[in-house]
Amino acid sequence: MTGLRNFEDLIQDIDCDKNLLLGNGFSIACSDIFSYDSILKKSSLCNSDLFCDNSDYEKVIENLNFKKEVYQLANEEYEIAQMYESWSEEIKWDLVNTLTKLHDKVYTSDKENHNTFLFLSDFNNIFTLNYDLLLYWVIIYAVRLYQSNFDYYKNIVHINNFYPRDGFDRSQSESDCIWCQDKWIQNVFYLHGGLHLFCDSENTYKLKYASSNNLSIIDKTKYWLERGTSPLVIIEGNSVDKLKWIRGNHYLNYCYEQFCQIQGVLFIHGHSLDDKDKHIFDAINTNP
Structure with a gap:
């Protein structure tokens, strides 16, 4: 019987995407x-009865939405249904706020970013379900390495010639970037959005560090949160609702369609294959 192969040997033997x-x-x-x-412990809702037996935000939201739907079926209980919906929205807002603030307590060294980049550079396309900025920080590190030491960069990515491209305008200005479908080759996709992404009725934007006023990306996110504007993140209790929101945003829908059409081999790292992301695994299972 063939044993499990290690990652290094397996990745080298694959000659497709x-x-x-x-x-x-x-x-x-x-x-x-x-x-x-950990997020709940730092949350303003840490002592809330809503989380009395569960720290999983999405499961709590799913439970609240189920109760809301039950009361909606009884027309005379409309106010109670509205209460459950309000609690659900409060939890979503709390998750975004708490996760944003927690970034102040996280530091990734150049060595850590470099090692993560070496891992990512083995792939042609990167899809993430995470909202946090860790992947974005690695991408920023990779771009700076490319600009400061091109020969070294090309030497370490010689297999795939990997360069991270998220589809946003690559202007060198400090203005936030606009996503431009098909204008740039894209190989990094935020399937559920991210804390650094915002949108309006027409465009999706990516926040950038502004050296002129020393505003970090997370500082910019806090700025908009303080003014009542949430970043583009999909926080729902079940896969059906997540897919509904994805289909309603041009950027997220494009990313999801690209995931549905991947060719070659897919590696999954750090996911529990939970039913809450059934839309992701349906896409995998129906991929020809």
Whole structure:
């Protein structure tokens, strides 16, 4: 019987496109502060009865939405249904706020970013389900390495010639970038959005560091949160609702369609294969 092969040997033997799907385990491997247990401990809702027996935000949201739907069926209980919907929205807002603030407690060294980049560079396309900025920080590191030491960069990525491209305008200005479908080759996809992504009725934007006023990306996210504007993140209790929101946003829908059409081999890193992301695994199972 053939035993399990190690990653290094397997990745070298594959001669077709290699795709990577990242789940929350990727972030927790960097810092356990990104686990739901840790997030809830730092949350303003840590003592709320809503989380009396569960720290999984999405499961709590699913439970609240189920109760809302039950009361909606009884027309005379409309106000109670509205209460459950309000609690669900409060939990979503709390998750985004708490996760944003937790980034102040996370530091990734150049060595850590470099090692993560070496891992990512083995792939042709990277898809992530995470909202946090860890992947974005690695991409920023890779771009700076490319610009400062091109020969060294080309030497370490010689197999795939990997260069991270997220589809946003690559202007050198400090203005936030606009996503431009088909204008740039894209090989990094945020399937459920991210804390650094915002949208309006027409465009999706990516926040950039502004050296002129020393505003970090996470500072910019906090700025918009303080003004009542949430980043583009999909926080829902079940796969059906997640897919509904994905289909309603041009950027997310494009990313999802690209995932549905991947060719070659898919590696999954740090995901529990939970039913809450059934839309992701339906896409895998129906891929020809």
